[in-house]
Amino acid sequence: MGYKYGVIGSGALGGFYGGLMARAGHEVHFLFHSDIEHVRKHGLRVDSKLGDFHLPQVHAYGSPLQMPKCDVVLIGLKSTQNHLLESLVTPLLHSDSIVLVLQNGLNVEQAARSFLGSTQVAGGCCFLCSNKVGPGHIRHLDYGRIVFGAYRGIDGKDTGPEAHRLEQIRSDMVASGIEAHLTDDLPMTKWKKLMWNIPFNGLSVLLDASTDAIMADSDSRSLAARISEEVRQIGCAAGCSIEPSYVDWVIDHTDEMVPYDSSMRLDFLHGRPIEVEAIYGNALQEAERCGFSAPIVTTMYQQLRFMASHRKASDGMVIP
């Protein structure tokens, strides 16, 4: 018998991956927030470059208390909502459930780990361009790869879930058309992702610019590379030795991306909270723990915190 899946946060990310798995015949239970009535009536719609699809009937819930116990809970919420995590996730858990946290940032799994056992938490990075464009309506623009693995805690001492169970999840994903990979070194995967997120998420908000505009200007392009290099150095100090040439890879790879607004910029423009602590604050905590000074990332962190707390009325406008 296959795993039973729960999705907490059924938006651009959770709706997309959960939708693919439900389409493939897996039992997937979705928690919705404001979209619940719409989805109950009209189902879930995904426009995707992998092929559009519509699921007229999904297991949709407005409260976690109505949801069944699940073997795997995918966390598609933003980390800015992690203060709600325990109350949203606990009703779905049996003693052996695995919670797979698919959030940007470092040690975001700690929120789940605080109320779960050491063998229950996994984390992953999603390389995904996807937006929610309407109630129960996801538009997948590009990419989609997930790389996930055992979360071993801040000090690396947890065991994390058993390998064969993670492999089962990966296999279910792959069978659903998702490019899914396992990693035995989640921190390495996270730091490499941060080498993109920290420069491009932050600059897109601070400079009010899309990724392609940042790449097209020689100053911001050079700045993005300098920031990425500083992130690499923090990662190295934290024990993930990433070669210097990976900065070039990040920059070259960004050149090839579709013109695209970072999730942080979209959140900022829509007046939603931005993931400053998960992406910047937690990386800087790691830097501090290692005695590594990170002047540029600290500067961005302080600038972004200012921006987040001094949002202007006009910043809440929806972009076209």
Place this chain on the structure above:
Amino acid sequence: MGYKYGVIGSGALGGFYGGLMARAGHEVHFLFHSDIEHVRKHGLRVDSKLGDFHLPQVHAYGSPLQMPKCDVVLIGLKSTQNHLLESLVTPLLHSDSIVLVLQNGLNVEQAARSFLGSTQVAGGCCFLCSNKVGPGHIRHLDYGRIVFGAYRGIDGKDTGPEAHRLEQIRSDMVASGIEAHLTDDLPMTKWKKLMWNIPFNGLSVLLDASTDAIMADSDSRSLAARISEEVRQIGCAAGCSIEPSYVDWVIDHTDEMVPYDSSMRLDFLHGRPIEVEAIYGNALQEAERCGFSAPIVTTMYQQLRFMASHRKASDGMVIP
């Protein structure tokens, strides 16, 4: 017989200081740009906390070619106009004229030095809150101190003007009600001013915030102090040993300032060029010359250059 003064750039700064000197009976010749017809008809008006005054008749010119030779030429133009300096100043010069450059930033005197002898260039810092509020109409809000001295070139090898001539200028200023001081160490004065300008000018544009908003937020306040400290370290590397506690003085002093928009923010909001090269670029050149890495100031420089070249239509709006 007293010195004859010329003012190139008769705006918030040149109009204020030149106006005070003309009021005191010095012979002052003003170059105006768009305001010339208005000033010819209505004179020059200065609202000042030192006392409002109106000069119904001033020596006002629309072209430097009509101006007489002057002993001292005060440069009140922004450094972003320095490509025009030679053509604007040359017609006023006799073989012994002194050009006193009152511009923000480091080595901004170099533009004058490029066409003047080594004994002819002086530079100064103005601690002044003053705006042009209409044609020929200056509003002086606060402060007004000038500290000036011989400009000795990038390598410090020029002699600069003779001390007794600078003393004569200072004495004329003081007799006009200006708080004027001489310095024998212009670079030290400049670096100390940069310890304010570099954090507060840049952050006011990057965070779209007034000085008091920057001071009221713990993140931006801490960031301003970190930036100021990095500027201090560049100054030290360049041979100006400024004690660490001067950062605290800058921050405390800013707390006591009237709520005030930096000149760079006003320029940015009015759609005028901003002095990124004079304030940031030249300081970073000095850092590079000394082999000093300045990660935060470099970051601000690159961010500001991006902002300056990607100005949005709405950024040109005039603030109330």
